[in-house]
Amino acid sequence: MHRTGRPLDDDRPPLLSARGVDVVYEPARGTRIWSVRGVDLDLAEGEFVGLVGESGCGKSTLGFALTRLLRPPARLDAGSITFDGTDVATLDGEELRRQRRGGFALVFQSGMNALNPVRTVENHVRDILRAHARTGEDWGRAEVHARALELVRTVELPDETLGRYPHELSGGMRQRVAIALALALEPRLIVFDEPTTALDVLVQRSVMGTIKRLQEERGFTALLISHDLGTVLEATERTVVMYAGEIVEDAPSRDLLTGPHHPYTEALLGSYADPRADEVDLEGIPGSPPDLSLDLAGCPFAPRCPLVEDVCREIDPALTPLGRGVAACHVRAREAGAQEPEARRAH
């Protein structure tokens, strides 16, 4: 029996529910990279959740899988993704396209690559509205303009932005345009994939502020994918930590910050500090993540883990309740007097 890390007192119905999601990359015949391994994740209606992990841990791949944007060589190999009662993992063609309107959207990392260099901002909005128009809807010039104007104002851009081409905009403005485009179809779930990573520090701050405001005002469900634990903990209600394709901890952000359970989360927190503190001591994590083309025996973090025991090298622990969240650690589960974690489904 799997549990995900939603607080026990949270009775909001899940908008999105993923179970046993595996994503595999097959760049060449015979080569398989298991990028996402057996992920269970629930997102409640209106919840703001962070997904954090380091390069190559599968966080963006998972975000793409949840919004059904995986492209070959990546492929959803197993698992179900239920969105508002519909299993979207198996949808395709017209049915999947219909989910883009009022369903789920993704904001890409680089505003520049997400935009068409020879189309103005208003043209982008028009393309989206027309491509997803419902029968009987007419997106004429005036209607498109009105809607586009509303959207750029929502993301705090000046009205003139509508006539601009992507190269005429700064990085921060482009990212705001990408957010406006995601909002165009009024999705109920938006996945933000490293939305501020490519931006300057001060701009990062203001774009994150806009995302947070929009989420609060409009009440959509948001999944914020980032390598920066600081940004995620500050912005979100709940944080999901990924390592080597697996979710290793999922807990309310505050709890994760003050009392992390998984040794990886702990080590990640040790890589941060307040630059204003009296003493600053940073600890890295020795070693590097495992090769995801191999079958992993045991816990994927075991080779780098300071708490490692024999059982860790043999059985990959499933998530078990610890505190108000869940974590996948034999040692910590035993220390807390919790039940011994079951084995995660193996590959």
Added chain:
Amino acid sequence: MPTEPLVVDHVTKVFTSRRRTPGGGRQRVAAVDDVSFEIAPGAAVGLVGASGSGKSTLAAMITGAQRPTSGTIRFGGTDVGRLRSGGLRRYHRAVQMVFQDPYGALNPLHTVGYTLARPCQNLLGMTVHEADARVRELLDTVGLTPPEQFTGKLPHQLSGGQRQRVVIARALASDPALVVADEPVSMLDVSLRAGVLTLLARLREERGLSMLYITHDLLSARVVTDELLVLHTGRVVERGGTKQVLQHPQDPYTVQLIEAVPNPFALTG
């Protein structure tokens, strides 16, 4: 051991646009505007600011890649802005650079051993055999051990953190007195950053290396430097001891920079 300070004296760099404005003039931008500071032997000075604050232009002038429009940069008896080819080459024995992007800073076709042997031969005039021994020593210094496992590797066979260690080893090859490090950890995963930052701090201590550390990341500046200059639109708006500046910022721009750092730790107070 280095014994001479680097002196940046009223340095200004003006870039002039190629295109004429409607009035017929050219637009002039002072990327660096009347900046003065000193790096004493063995000191580590941090240069912080947002994009466009002029920090990389300043680094380019200090390493001799750009010339100041006015003002001078002196290192010992050398006026850096006047150096030409031969002089510049000699200068680069003493002043080296670590770049932001360890993926772009290494030639993908050169093995680690070759990359590190080049400056030994070119700047120090070592023979192939001498350079070989030096390469092993350098790899050892930056923690890529055992060295023989790394000399034959190409950049794509290394992780990001290992690549940045190779870039640092290359900068150390000529035994420089000053290393200019421009955002050396910003492209690395957080778990690897601490290792590289600790390495830089250790090199300073062991070799008496001076360092100019350029970053927008205040936390890494705190770990590596003991003095901080805050740059805003080409001007130094605040300077002082690193801890002092971060704990008691005076300039509103410094306050803004500090507050821009996501700081969940403030919540736990």
